Amino acid sequence: MESVAIELIGITKRFPGVVANDHVNLTVMENEVHALLGENGAGKSTLMSILFGSYDPDEGTIKLRGKEVRIKDPNAATALGIGMVHQHFKLVHNYTVTENIVLGIESTDRFGMLDLSTAEKKVAALSEQYGLKVNPRDRIEDISVGMQQRVEILKTLYREANILIFDEPSAVLTPQEIDELMDIIRRLKREGKTIILITHKLKEIKAVAERCTVLRRGKLIGTVNVADVSEEQLAEMMVGRAVKFEIEKGPAKPGKVLLDIRNVTMKNSRGTRGVHNLSLTVRSGEIVGVAGVDGNGQTELINAITGLSPIDSGEILVNDKDISCMTIKERIRSGVGHIPEDRHRHGLVLDFSIAENMVLKNYDKEPYSSRLGVLDYAAIVDNAEGLIGQYDIRAGEGAAMKASNMSGGNQQKAIIAREIALSPDVLVVAQPTRGLDVGAIEYIRKRIVAERDKGRAILLVSFELDEIMNLCDRIAILSKGEIVGVFNEGEVDEHQIGFLMAGSVKNATNVEAGR
Amino acid sequence: MRHNGQRRNLRTLLMTSDGALSVMVVLLGFLCGTILILLVGRNPSGMYKAILQVLTGYNIDRGRFYVRYVGEWLAQSMPFILCGLSMAFAARVGLFNIGGEGQYVVGLTVAQFVALLGPQIPVMHWVLALSLAMLAGAAWGGIVGALKAKFEVSEVVATIMLNYIALYASRIFVMKIPGTNTYKTPDFPVTALLRSEFLERLTKGSMLNLGIIFVVLSVIVYWFVIEKTRLGFALRATGLNKEAARCSGIPVVRSIIFSMAIAGAFAGLAGGIVSLGSFKFGRVLAGNDGYGFAGIAVALVGNNTAPGTALAGLLFGMLSSAQPLMESNRIPKEITFIIQGLVVVFIAIRAGFRIFIRYSMKKSAIKETVIDE
């Protein structure tokens, strides 16, 4: 007879302008692996943050093993035996594994001095017991992402958690590391733990979860036994309609080479190897994907092409012209378009209006700016209104609206509209659908294919293997700053790619350091 | 019911309008100043009488108008406005320019040199002096911009260091001018002075001089450049999101240096105007005149906009020109510095005011729903 571990009853949480959780009920049984499924913005993370004490619910109650509890902060949650393995690791980059694990519950010797050696021994013992291989003396910034995640898990086990919440754990792992994670979860279950897995990856739910609760736009859709449903059924519950996994895409008709990267070598921001002797070509009318785990040179490659970082050696030719010594503005004029990975940091000036954002790259040319340098705001606003209509960008107050008031999906559409309107020969696209809902994702992917069919050369950098396999005509795999394989569409499957990525570098970090 | 509605409107105003908040902050500063005066046993009406006389010329005790005080008010506002524009311009690019003092000193020193050693051609003399003062200030500011853009040196510490270096260097160089003792140089030739007979007659002998034309021009130029030109667009973008600006091809390094140079030019102009408009001889500076630091407060109160800075500059000019009147009413002149400092602190917690207002708005909203029931 199984008993109930956690009951969330009628949980409601409101933020300005949105109801994140709307009277959600959730029941998790003792020692089960329970998945919480929903797309971006469905409210899964908020719900679990309430369970972990980071937020107070506006309405509703929480029951732990039948007894009602109030979890007012993470300390209270920890005391109740609830632990959270965060999506963005909460680790101090220049502390050791042990220091990170004991932070907040440090042991002291009889003089009140910090006692790290006792802690080290305990960490080593836990690591043995649960098969989570770590070296207690390593510094976080020196170890791989997979190992960092194990440190996060050990943090909860050190505090004797018996209910573990995993928040999108596979977002930063290679396929092999994801398999290892699934093994870790199974082992934790064998040791008697209760696991809640927040994810939007259907494959993982099928691999390791017993029951699954689906949320959509803050509301509970239902709870199912994983064995009784298919991935398609889960997807439909998640989105509310039948979802097409594949994009309709005609065959590519590649023309001449528009982007020619030749033997480029450059260092990364920490002074160590960024990319090494990298060569790649992209032709007009094709989409070339760059697959790989974050931290293996993707950022450096993009910076090299767009001009954000200088290269140490090699050439980059756009339309047969070497751009490797040009300024960023010159490259934009030479036909390089860029849809950046981080739309808030690189894509938009959030405090500017939509109209001003639309001319960020050509405000100084006619008709937006006269010969003497005076701006023509009428022309600027006209341009923006045209693009808003053309791309169906939802902007409640029109072109004068501040960019920060748009939703993520519309912000991304605006950026894409701007870049495409400049008619670039080469379009560098990085993580274009990160953090967006399914509707926006479909639109953006269709748009990328449409641009390919217009004859543009598109370089797509993405950590989502599905996206790469779906959209790209050719796939290059990046590992430790080098291209370790280039394949045509259909020549390679996920496991082979994963294998090639497996030689990946250790220095990838996912530590959210006070950003 | 209507009372609550009015209160809600005031709160909404404070939440959305930076101007309204600035006004409230200034009033709060005066309130604290008044309390402080009371605490030390003086009569605060002395402060307010002085302020009235400076703004309108009307002396309450004697019941007469003295236009001279209005002229003095405008004259003393000039360096405040210019130093405020200096700080504000840099702030629009995201830089905290506390080097106004040093840029002012550099401008002042160069103006003195040109006045004493330059060609004594009417009008051309002071035009040359002011132009070179602006250039000197621009150079002193540009250094900071270059250090920030190329070496990531904090502009906060760099400008303070340059302030001290400017002050001591000014002393060294000015004392080398023949005929200079430890505190003043020989008198300026008449062609170098910014005096205007017309203005002096109009204001019955105040220090108001031709510099006022440049101040008005500066305010207009500031507004135009920031709001209407592509340079202003680039600067604003850099100040709001340096990374996105860079990604869009905007030359960020150049924008930062340029902006600091323009900021320095404003302050340098202030130094030139003070030295040639308010004095008949050059000075060997014993300490800072203080306009540069006051400019910080002026820009903060004016929210880095052209009209706001002008108004704030007039406010500080008013406080400053009222000082002698205050002293004769037994109010220590330092009260103006204290009000300045308080205003800066209060502006800093602008965000805090908004949080407080939001909190009290929520409370009254709950109260209202209960009443409506």
Place this chain on the structure above:
Amino acid sequence: MSSILSKIPTILMLVSPILITATGGMVCERSGVVNIALEGLMVFGAFAAATAHFFLEPVLGPGSIWVALLIGSVAGLVFSYIHAFASISLNADQTVSGTGINLLANGVTIFLAQVFFKQDRTKQFMLGMMPGPGGIYPTAYIALAVILSVWFMLYRRRFGLRLRACGENPQAAASVGINVLKIRYIAVLLSGVLAGLAGGCLVLTTNTQFNSTTVNGHGFIALAVVSFGRWKPEGIAGASLLFGTALAFSIIANDFSILRGMPTEVFNIMPYAITLLTLVLFSGKNYAPRAAGKPYEKGAS
């Protein structure tokens, strides 16, 4: 050679206040709060100490020096509370609120001097701090004690581990139940106490009264020391020695005949020029605590 050795007490006299202030600044920044107000806090401390010593000297004799230092520290504590409240509780821009304190310091101290002493400076006290054996002022030992205790606290105590975490990744610290706001408050207040103490040390060893040029940028030099010293106690100690020597130059230059001919202003410029130069050559942005200067917003990530 012996003439250089004989300059050491003078050098240490100027190094000590800088080191004490810089130690406070380091603790503050390691917790995540940038404290531009160190200059103003030193001013408050110097004024309070000078005023207290003037009034207490006739009553307490040489013992009033220590009381004066205590009062200087308290003054620093009180005014740093304003900065703490503004930047931690109200999430104000730390640079602006710090600058506000500096402006306030100039105004309030002269204002109070007018009220107490009817002049723009404090009245002179009889005897400042007396030098001890070797001509070295006790402030040097105070400074040494300060830096050693702070080192101890930062690296050997629980509190130090938690404080450093707040400066690198406050979200990580909060996720394990550490009260980031409380720790940052303590750090800012501690920097206020130390800056006030340093101001008192400065005025009691270098002068017999407080005026508007007493502190003269030492607080900002301390900021540069923190940065140049890479936010580590050893680095800060070395940097303080360097800058203190530069400051002392204008005093000791008189004893070297080659340098006597130069105008004093050249030596006045030196410490500031050296500070600027070191900032340019050794701009160590990469060594700063990662979360320094960013207001901490509570909220799940």
